[in-house]
Amino acid sequence: MRSRSPLHNHRLPLTPLLLAIAAMVPAAEPAVQPEAPGDTAVASQPGQAEVAADAKYTEALGRYRAGAFAETLDLVEQAVALYPPHRGAQQLRSDVLAVLSNRANRLRMAASWFGSLQDIRTQETAVRLSALLERGDKAMAAGDFAAAELDYDRVEIGIRSFPYKFDWGELPKQVADKRNAARDRARGAELQRQQDDRTAAAETARQQADLQAEALRLKVDELMRRATAAFNRKDYRRSEVEAWNAYELDRRREDARELYLDSRREGHYSFDVAYRVERTEGIARVAEEVHKSLIPQNELLVYPEDWQRRTLRKPREIGTSKAEPWMAALNDRMEQRVTFDFQDQSFEDVVTFLRQVTGVNIIVAPEVLAAAGGGTVTLKVRDMRFRDALKWILEITGHHMAIQDQAIFINNQPVTGAVVLRLYDVTDLITPVKDEPGAELAYSAASGGSGGGDLLGSSGGEETAAADPEALVTFIKNNVTKDAWDKDDVSIQQRSGSTLFVSQTPEGHELVAQLLANLRNQTAMQVNVSVRLLDVRKGFFEEIGVEWHNNPTNMISSPIANNSGVYNVTTNGNATSGSGTSLGGTLYQQLPGNATSIGYGITPTINLGQALPKGLVLEGFAQGFLGMDQVNAIFSAAEDETDATVLNHPQITCFNGQRANAAFIGQYAYIKDYEIVSSNYDPVIEVLNYGDLLDVRPVISSDRKYVTMEIRPTNVGLVGVFVEYIAAYQIVGNTGTTGGVVVPATFPIELPNVQVQTLRSTVMIPDRGSLLIGGFNR
Known part of the structure; x- marks a missing residue:
């Protein structure tokens, strides 16, 4: 490089x-090779x-x-x-x-220049600035002005910090203009976005307000609908509450306010009407209860407070009444929950699994495993009691189990435990409930003269004979483990009259105890019969007449005031003689023929010898002058209305199928006959019973819904007593030395007559139902 x-x-x-x-x-x-001639x-x-x-x-x-x-x-x-x-x-x-x-693109020009100079790092810077500038232009075109401003700013910073003094031309100014434009556009976009957000927020708020208003309207409309429906069915209290709730939600709803006021007004009116009716009914009920409270009656059968504890008492038996500890522990383990899924598992594997999971000792008889391993089990259970799961497994495989000697023993034959002796007290089962039938009336009017006199005598029903204990023993043998009683160790005996000695397996004892409990539950049901004897008379009595006292003396016949003449008025009314005078008139008093049939001992002073009027007249007066005090002393009014009167209200509680009765008897003593005692007549006194008698026998249906009742109401009334006289002689003064005086005498004999009304019927009424029997006239 x-x-x-x-x-x-x-x-x-x-x-x-x-x-x-x-x-x-x-x-x-x-x-150098030779050139052309021109280049020589x-x-x-x-x-x-x-x-x-x-x-x-x-x-x-x-x-x-x-x-x-x-x-x-x-x-x-x-x-x-x-x-x-x-x-x-x-x-x-x-x-x-x-x-x-690349003169038009200064950054590319710089990149090319530095590439030719082999300055790789500076060339990368120029290329990066060029890419940032292009990305900023794209961001501006896409509307992302913030990103474009950031890219332009980075390009501007890169140009200012470029390591070479390069002729950038108009590029820095262009980048600055683009950055400013991007900033302005970004600020404008932000302002527009904020404006759009404010507009959207306002629109959202308006929509939310509309939704809330609509929801409020719908809620108020629903409350008004409920209030209107309640008002239409005259449930003004509910309508008042619903209308007030609607008015509280929207105070602009005048219809809710009007409905609230209407409901409140109608509710007060209906309350007043109902209160008047209830008050009248309450007064009538109080009067009825007061009247019934005057009649002696017995309450329903009342159980003691600790009756639930007493029902848990167990019958007497030989041996300990408390289970052994191992039995209690084994029963607790059999109540634990198990979950498994067996698919074609052998019975031996299933038993092994249950031993490991539950910790219970399970012993399988060799005969079970010898027969194809005890079979296979396909069963899936979840959270089931171990006792129930084991029963299902044995049901699938056809085996049987028994709990004995601290383990569960499984065999392919029914397993019986050790024979134990227990005593069962069956006194309540062999001693039947005594019937209490009402006495039959003696209709015979023979010489015995017992018509109606044997009402409570010996003519009643016969007492039910006691049950045979041997019949109960036979019943148990025929219905509980019928084939097991032939074994040597199993037996049942009746001793002491009401005690059963039973030697059976624990399973057999459970069946015997269950059978005896079912028998007791069947015979322990009782029926309460509430009876009301009513004297029904629909009568109305009204009287308007004259009450004659003349007390003090001459009150009515006292002279009238001065200057008052006598006015003979032929029609009812009053006449005045002027200021300061008394009322004058003539009183003609005679009631119509619906008040009384006698004249109360008053004899008219005129027309002597005529029949007494059916009313009241003034004694000694045909006309006169009456003042206000005199009128108040003379006229009287009385009114009475009678519907029904409760005579008796007994409540009879008896066992299912037992006959019981209630008697309301009056007694009348009369002279029936005479006996000769010491040469004289000695009267024989007899007592006649009369009144009301009710005889019932209720039988409860198997579904405990109905009662079939045999009813026998009887009414015996004393009509009258006829007296006959016997003429005989009576010896008076017999001293033993001298003869007495024989005088004639009469001896009365009374012959009472009774009216007997009776009914015999059998009816079926539902539990807590009522039956009305009428037609007994007095």
């Missing part, structure tokens, strides 16, 4: 170089031409390095003209022409 001088404008010394070139030419250049003068002196051309070349090279390309071109042309074969001059001439050919 050629070395360059740090002083770019210093010309190279020519004399040593020319001498070196002159010394080297004879050896380096071949012999030059060829005759080849050494001088080469030296002159070399001198021109040396001067041109100095000017080239100084950057004077035009002068360099002239000098190198002269050198070539003096000595055409001069290679250095020809090469320099090519470099100068290459540089001058």
